[in-house]
Amino acid sequence: MIKIIDLKHRWEKDGDWLLDIPYLELSPKESLALVGISGCGKSTLLALLAAWIVPTQGEIWFNDVAIHSLSSKQRAAWRLKNLAWQGKHHHFFEALSVPKNLAIYYGLASELDLSKRLLSAQKNYPLLIKRLALNTQQLAQGLPDLSLGELQRLQVIRTCLHNAPLTLLDEPSSHLDQSNRKNLTLTLFSEDIRGHQDYLIIATHDLNLAQYCDQIVYLDHTTQDSSMVTQSTDQAQCLSKSADQQGHEAQKDVHLINEWDAQISLPVISQTGFAWLQFTLQKKLYATLMIAAVLAILLPYFVSQQIQTFQLDLNKRAQHTPLVISALNSEYDLFFSTIYFKDTPQNELKISQAEMLFAQGVKASPIVVAPQVKNSPLLGTDRSYYHFRQFEFVQGRAPHKLGEVCLSQDQAQAMKLKLGMSVHTSPSDVFQLNAPYPIDLRIVGIFKTKHPSDQGAYFTTLESAWAARGYAHSHRKVSGSLNDSLVIDQQLNLGEFHLHDDPDHLPVSMLITHGLSDREKSLTKARLRNKYRHLSILDPQVFLRRTLDFTGEVRTLLKPLFNFASGLSLALILLMLSLHYQSQHKLRLQLLMLGLKPHQVLKLSLLEYMFFIVFCLLILVLGLVLIRTPQWASHTWIQAIL
Structure with missing residues (x-):
């Protein structure tokens, strides 16, 4: 009643x-x-x-x-x-x-x-x-x-x-x-x-x-x-x-x-089904918040991991590279040109200068950086480099004729290349009239090496590197019976193949010394700097140590700022969720009108936000997996920024 x-x-x-x-x-x-x-x-x-x-x-x-x-x-x-x-x-x-x-x-x-x-x-x-x-x-x-x-x-x-x-x-x-x-x-x-x-x-x-x-x-x-x-x-x-x-x-x-x-x-x-429908109804909002939340958490970690990986790679490359001698360049440019061989130094030595240093008792291997092959460095050098770097040829031999090239076993497997196959250079300015034309190089050797700088590069003779850079060519006419690609024939005689410049003026990108102890490196640097003011003499290990010390101090100073930015981002996301909860007042009123208890209405809202948290965690885990995958863990993008 x-x-x-x-x-x-x-x-x-x-x-x-x-x-x-x-x-x-x-x-x-x-x-x-x-x-x-x-x-x-x-x-x-x-x-x-x-x-x-x-x-x-x-x-x-x-x-x-x-x-x-x-x-x-x-x-x-x-x-x-x-x-x-x-x-x-x-x-x-x-x-x-x-x-x-x-x-x-x-x-x-x-x-x-x-x-x-x-x-x-x-x-x-x-x-x-x-x-x-x-x-x-x-x-x-x-x-x-x-x-x-x-x-x-x-x-x-x-x-x-x-x-x-x-x-x-x-x-x-x-x-x-x-x-x-x-x-x-x-x-x-x-x-x-x-x-x-x-x-x-x-x-x-x-x-x-x-x-x-x-x-x-x-x-x-x-x-x-x-x-x-x-x-x-x-x-x-x-x-x-x-x-x-x-x-x-x-x-x-x-x-x-x-x-x-x-x-x-x-x-x-069900309650879970209702919460899921409310979640999907606002999928754009939640997707934006999820991406923002994951980036706020993952991006600092990702950058930190990439920088750490990059530093380890730099350390490893620098340890296997003794003194580097080049024409007057900034230490920064010379350092990255030496350990990655990606770019030619702004200023290069002449072959006559390199020979003068050899005469002074400097034990070094000349390096000529040529246009890339399949986006990988092409380096011209002599046999001393292969001995110094302890190349172990598992197939074929070292190149010693025009148009020959060798590469590491890892590189050959990655590019699916074999002995006898040909690769061609890719000059960046090929469409300029005075630019060097692409040339074909035949693979004559596949080697093993422990040095990371050499694992991703192609190696050829100094003469082939100069030819790839446009300092030499042949005047042999190409007939219909011959290969119509631009190939440096290994059997060319001196009458058919010639240089465009004085041989003494041919460029040498850098000289990499070998067989020097720490004391010998110090003495060599002191002797050469006193005698040759126009040279850059770089010890990659010393330069890297000095650079990392500086960047470490900068990172230490900026770390609180990065942490604050990440915390602020998460706080803004929580604020957005709070505002979203307030905007759902009408929905909660509708649920109360159905007769639901306030704690049941709160439970439905929490279920909706649980979906948000679960998807955030899934995306976060997926991001961590991708970061730790070798293909994604590459520091190439950081190298490109630097």
Whole structure:
């Protein structure tokens, strides 16, 4: 039984009373209509009965439960178990289809044992759809495509499907035409729908609908007390009998449901499924936040790892490279030209200068950096370099004729090259008229080496390197019987092959010394610097140590700034998530209107954010795997920046 005793309510502390009801009683299986002008307190009384708000004064009892004295948490639990609510506004979720919106209560209210109520809802679902003049085509439409009248009828259907003890309807016939109002009335008071409800209370302006109720309460806040009119039992029974009779007639419509309609059922969606749909509905926002979060975490680590790998590679290359002698260049340019052989130094020695140094007792191998082969360095040198670097030829031999080349075993496997095959140079300025033309080189040797600087390079003779740079060529005419590619023939005689410049002026990119101890390197540097001011003499190990010490100090100074930037990025992401949570207030209100407890609504939000966290972790793990993959762990991009 529902009892209202000395109920008074007002919105402002010193304001007028909006509701003043001395006593009202409703027995089980009875229905009540609240009528009155707009603003008289009908919706407020429904909110009081639904325990959405607490009365200013008075008592509200529901089956011996004092609703007015329940705590906020207890009211939420009571609503979840006992209430089916249809408000003035349509609380549907755009992420869900219409059928899922109708059955959402059973999936989200998972704390209760609703199996019996769900079974009845599944049974009544096709009947309600048919009686309220809806069809499967309308159910398949998106919510924005439905009219207000269609949405209103769907609101009523969802409320009836709850099969709750207390059903509260706020103006259920609004936006409906006369025909649909009649269908609504017959549906609400039909035996199969009312049989699952203990109490039905309707706030309405539709007097025809109100007359079907057992009691009618007329509210008028302009008077001191709200007027209450209760219909006689005989009239109520007559109206109820009429409703049942018309309801039985409406049940005949079930036979008109076609086979497709009869098979429709309520698709119950779980809490996890609902959270997933909300997550996917905002996939662009979450994708942006995920990328930002992963980059904020991964980018500093990635850069740190790459720099560390780069430094280790520099150390390894520098350790295997003694003194380097070149024309006057910056130490920085000369260092990277020496250990990577990617670029020709800005200034180069002449062959005559190199021979002069040899005459002074300098033990070194000349290096001529030529145009690249397949994006790898091509170096011209002599046999002393192969001995100094301890090349072990596993196939073939070292090149000693024009147009011959050798490469490391790792390089040959990576490029799928074999003895006897040809490779050609790729000058960067090939389209200039005075630029050197590409030339073909035949592979005559494949070697093993422990030096990383040599593993990715091609080695040829000094003469071939000069020819590749355009300092020499042949005037032999190419006939149709010969290979029409630009090849330096190994059998050319001096009359067919000649240099364009004075041999003493041919360039040598650098000299790499060998066989020097630390003491000998110091003495050699001191002796050459005193005698030859035009030379750059570089000890790669010393230069690298000095450079790393400086960059280490810079990194130490900048590390707090990097950490602050990463922390700030994560803080901004958390702020965005917080703002997103605040923007979902309407969604949380819709869930509360369904009767869910506040902690259940919070749980749904947390589930949604859990998907965000899980995907962030997955992307983070994937990023770490990629970073640690050899192909991605290459420091080439850092080298390019430097």
